[in-house]
Amino acid sequence: MFTPAPWRLITDTALWSENWPGIPRPASGEIKTRYTHCALCPAGCAVRARLVGSQPVALMGVPAHPLSLGALCPFGLTGHQLPYHPERLKQGPEHEASAAVAGAIAQCAPGERIAVLDLRPGRTASWTYRRAMAAVKNGVYLTAPQPLEGAAVNLAAARTVLSIGAPVMEGWGTPGNVLAARAGFRLIQAEPLESRTASLADLWLRIKPGSGRALALSLIAQLEGKAMPAQAAAETGLGESQIADLAGELARNGPALVLAGDDVPEAVPLNRLTGAWGKALMARAEAPVPDSWKKAAPPAGLASVPDGSIRALLIDESVPGDYIPWNAIAPKLVPGNPVVVVFAWSRSGYGRHAQFTLPAAVYPEMTGDAPAAIDSPAAAFRIFTPLVPAPSGMVDPAVFIASAAGIDASGALRERADAIHKAGRGTLFTCADVKSRPVKELKPEDFWKALNEGGCWMDAGWQAKPPAPLVEGTRWQAKAPASQEASELPLLVALTDLPGSAGLVSPLMSKLYQESNLRLGRNRAALNPASAAACGVGEGAHAMLQTVLGQRPIQVTVSPSVPPGMVEVGASPEILDICGAFSRARVAQS
Amino acid sequence: MTSANGNNKNKRYGMTIDVDRCTGCGACMVACAVENNVPPAHEGATERKGITWIRVFKVDNGEDYPGKRTAFVPVLCQQCGEDTPCVHVCPQQAVDVDPATGIVGQMPERCLGCRYCMAACPYHARYFNWWDPAWPVGMEKTLNPDVAPRMRGVVEKCNFCHGRWHAAKQRAAAAGKKEIQPGDYVPACVEACPAGAIRFGDLNDPAGEVARGAKNPASFRLLEKLHTEPKIYYSSKRDWVRRIADAPRPPMGKENLRG
Numbered sequence: 035m036f037t038p039a040p041w042r043l044i045t046d047t048a049l050w051s052e053n054w055p056g057i058p059r060p061a062s063g064e065i066k067t068r069y070t071h072c073a074l075c076p077a078g079c080a081v082r083a084r085l086v087g088s089q090p091v092a093l094m095g096v097p098a099h100p101l102s103l104g105a106l107c108p109f110g111l112t113g114h115q116l117p118y119h120p121e122r123l124k125q126g127p128e129h130e131a132s133a134a135v136a137g138a139i140a141q142c143a144p145g146e147r148i149a150v151l152d153l154r155p156g157r158t159a160s161w162t163y164r165r166a167m168a169a170v171k172n173g174v175y176l177t178a179p180q181p182l183e184g185a186a187v188n189l190a191a192a193r194t195v196l197s198i199g200a201p202v203m204e205g206w207g208t209p210g211n212v213l214a215a216r217a218g219f220r221l222i223q224a225e226p227l228e229s230r231t232a233s234l235a236d237l238w239l240r241i242k243p244g245s246g247r248a249l250a251l252s253l254i255a256q257l258e259g260k261a262m263p264a265q266a267a268a269e270t271g272l273g274e275s276q277i278a279d280l281a282g283e284l285a286r287n288g289p290a291l292v293l294a295g296d297d298v299p300e301a302v303p304l305n306r307l308t309g310a311w312g313k314a315l316m317a318r319a320e321a322p323v324p325d326s327w328k329k330a331a332p333p334a335g336l337a338s339v340p341d342g343s344i345r346a347l348l349i350d351e352s353v354p355g356d357y358i359p360w361n362a363i364a365p366k367l368v369p370g371n372p373v374v375v376v377f378a379w380s381r382s383g384y385g386r387h388a389q390f391t392l393p394a395a396v397y398p399e400m401t402g403d404a405p406a407a408i409d410s411p412a413a414a415f416r417i418f419t420p421l422v423p424a425p426s427g428m429v430d431p432a433v434f435i436a437s438a439a440g441i442d443a444s445g446a447l448r449e450r451a452d453a454i455h456k457a458g459r460g461t462l463f464t465c466a467d468v469k470s471r472p473v474k475e476l477k478p479e480d481f482w483k484a485l486n487e488g489g490c491w492m493d494a495g496w497q498a499k500p501p502a503p504l505v506e507g508t509r510w511q512a513k514a515p516a517s518q519e520a521s522e523l524p525l526l527v528a529l530t531d532l533p534g535s536a537g538l539v540s541p542l543m544s545k546l547y548q549e550s551n552l553r554l555g556r557n558r559a560a561l562n563p564a565s566a567a568a569c570g571v572g573e574g575a576h577a578m579l580q581t582v583l584g585q586r587p588i589q590v591t592v593s594p595s596v597p598p599g600m601v602e603v604g605a606s607p608e609i610l611d612i613c614g615a616f617s618r619a620r621v622a623q624s
Numbered sequence: 625m626t627s628a629n630g631n632n633k634n635k636r637y638g639m640t641i642d643v644d645r646c647t648g649c650g651a652c653m654v655a656c657a658v659e660n661n662v663p664p665a666h667e668g669a670t671e672r673k674g675i676t677w678i679r680v681f682k683v684d685n686g687e688d689y690p691g692k693r694t695a696f697v698p699v700l701c702q703q704c705g706e707d708t709p710c711v712h713v714c715p716q717q718a719v720d721v722d723p724a725t726g727i728v729g730q731m732p733e734r735c736l737g738c739r740y741c742m743a744a745c746p747y748h749a750r751y752f753n754w755w756d757p758a759w760p761v762g763m764e765k766t767l768n769p770d771v772a773p774r775m776r777g778v779v780e781k782c783n784f785c786h787g788r789w790h791a792a793k794q795r796a797a798a799a800g801k802k803e804i805q806p807g808d809y810v811p812a813c814v815e816a817c818p819a820g821a822i823r824f825g826d827l828n829d830p831a832g833e834v835a836r837g838a839k840n841p842a843s844f845r846l847l848e849k850l851h852t853e854p855k856i857y858y859s860s861k862r863d864w865v866r867r868i869a870d871a872p873r874p875p876m877g878k879e880n881l882r883g
């Protein structure tokens with residue numbers, strides 16, 4: 035009884051059982067630092083990677099970086115874990131896809147098209163797609179719609195910012211830049227739900243779902259001194275005096291910048307009236323490209339393509355970008371047997387609808403570049419330097435598409451860098467020594483080497499130019515549902531955006547989505563307690579979200595912050611495919 | 625012991641968190657998990673069984689729109705300085721307060737998993753490993769070599785990134801210095817916060833940013849009435865946020881901050 039032996043045995047057994055089947059032991063090795071840029075969103079923040087040997091074990095921001103100012107969002111902080119995502123595609127039918135695309139190009143009838151859909155335009159890969167589509171008979175280069183007609187924003191110049199549903203404080207633009215400029219402007223958020231941006235705004239205007247355009251039109255009428263459009267104020271849910279006060283504030287406390295998504299095309303005219311154009315909003319020149327590239331297909335919108343005309347569609351989903359619901363794309367394909375090839379990290383996005391899904395390298399394996407973000411008034415050029423090698427079997431979409439079109443794009447990034455160097459404008463910032471040097475002082479080799487070591491080129495400045503004409507038919511329209519009866523579908527859907535078209539997030543993001551209530555995860559839906567009771571669902575219940583386009587399983591969260599009559603859904607490609615913006619839905623217990 | 629310049633020889637590391645700057649992005653939560661080798665959630669983990677050494681809570685003033693106001697409050701181990709509740713209740717001496725740093729440390733090797741400390745902690749800042757720590761295949765290569773993953777059946781919590789403190793001590797020693805210089809040692813959450821809302825330093829250094837921040841009139845601590853002398857100082861210019869510190873309003877009618 036008093037001998038320590040049995041107690042020691044019990045302790046050792048307990049320890050052994052706790053350690054079984056074995057806890058991973060972190061590898062040790064030489065600690066190194068490397069610099070690159072994040073590819074997970076268009077912001078392209080600078081990244082300082084801590085490596086053990088050649089393996090990145092932590093990512094952080096670069097405090098002295100002139101564009102990202104040291105900030106990195108939670109998605110960027112966990113980027114080094116993405117290559118090990120359990121849902122990742124490891125192989126795909128590359129040769130079969132190549133043969134099918136070659137066959138489609140050869141058999142393309144006069145009224146038919148070969149199309150590339152680029153979800154993140156402006157990259158060097160985008161230029162490759164445009165060149166490829168110019169080289170192919172009936173080729174067309176399709177892009178996702180751009181907010182504010184592709185204009186650039188200078189937040190530092192704004193004294194008031196009216197955001198009509200733009201997630202200003204939730205990953206919009208470059209997080210570090212937004213936070214640095216935040217103290218200098220009054221933020222007014224017009225949005226139906228209390229998003230994080232609405233929570234952090236100086237004033238939150240709770241407008242009715244889908245009434246962003248009505249608000250913009252009402253403000254335009256006010257600022258032009260005309261009568262407010264009939265019913266526009268009622269449509270927004272705001273009083274006429276509230277809109278008049280808002281217009282007065284925009285006129286009084288300028289430059290007043292109006293930010294909105296592509297669903298509010300009146301945002302740019304509104305910015306002209308508030309005096310923001312040329313000061314806080316402007317057209318921006320792109321980083322120089324080689325002259326030989328300029329014979330490229332122009333960007334076109336999905337709406338400009340006739341229904342039933344796309345013989346082969348190649349979708350670059352390798353970098354996260356805006357997801358265009360499949361029901362907007364499907365009608366554009368030829369009936370019968372269209373060829374759809376998707377380059378993606380998993381099948382959770384367009385891969386669900388494609389004939390061929392080819393595995394693509396993910397950040398930080400991929401090589402590519404980031405053009406200037408929306409909140410950068412000057413052009414910029416940054417390279418995603420791979421931190422780890424991509425596994426075998428990955429397909430580079432630019433190489434695949436260039437090869438199908440018979441052009442050579444293997445050295446496109448280097449050619450672009452040389453063109454920027456040749457132009458001789460701007461400065462190069464290097465992270466390792468925290469210095470900016472004029473490009474003119476650098477040799478082409480040194481410029482290229484510095485870019486590959488995390489350097490960032492920035493144009494010399496910006497000039498206000500007239501806005502480029504809106505790309506014809508850029509805005510997509512989801513197929514209008516036949517009928518959305520309020521009695522059958524009592525809830526209005528509000529989507530909470532997740533970055534990335536196909537939800538490429540580290541499993542460690544469960545800290546935010548599953549292990550806390552900080553963010554609404556994929557396929558989770560939040561309901562007001564009264565709405566939840568009316569639907570017969572409770573906290574954590576597994577239910578179905580039904581719209582006229584289909585249904586998807588969801589898990590319910592009950593939250594008083596969601597207004598009655600609405601359901602807030604964590605957006606995912608599956609959800610986006612059945613929910614247009616502010617469609618009606620019903621939640622039923624599954 | 626007090627030195628000539630008024631500084632105590634021992635450090636008393638603490639934090640200031642500006643609630644008015646926190647945007648609720650969660651960067652601190654994931655940076656902490658990356659740094660301290662906290663695994664992704666087990667399939668069965670919920671907000672009650674998950675492990676988040678620092679967790680951002682969304683709180684509001686209790687009013688409805690348009691009077692509703694919201695704030696984000698990061699809550700981590702408050703590093704109690706007096707009558708540290710978790711230290712008193714631990715039957716295994718698995719919790720201690722390092723006199724050199726003031727950091728409340730947890731030794732998983734000694735922990736027997738009784739969870740008395742979790743019950744005693746007024747801030748619900750301690751977490752139990754309900755499952756074996758597991759990472760998706762290959763992701764274990766991304767583990768931080770300076771921190772050992774904990775086993776199933778033990779409690780863990782924030783230790784101000786103790787691995788970073790050791791590394792900073794080694795760097796200082798290698799440079800022939802006896803002391804860690806301010807800024808050489810900061811926890812991962814401080815480094816990751818894009819809003820600069822979290823600051824870290826020695827509360828015994830009266831000239832330091834954190835010691836000065838702790839004396840700010842807008843500064844407050846959570847559940848100060850318990851006299852546990854936390855070393856995490858929050859600040860907000862909003863009265864309703866400061867009031868919440870002493871009487872947290874449980875969201876959704878649940879029984880504690882963690883749900």
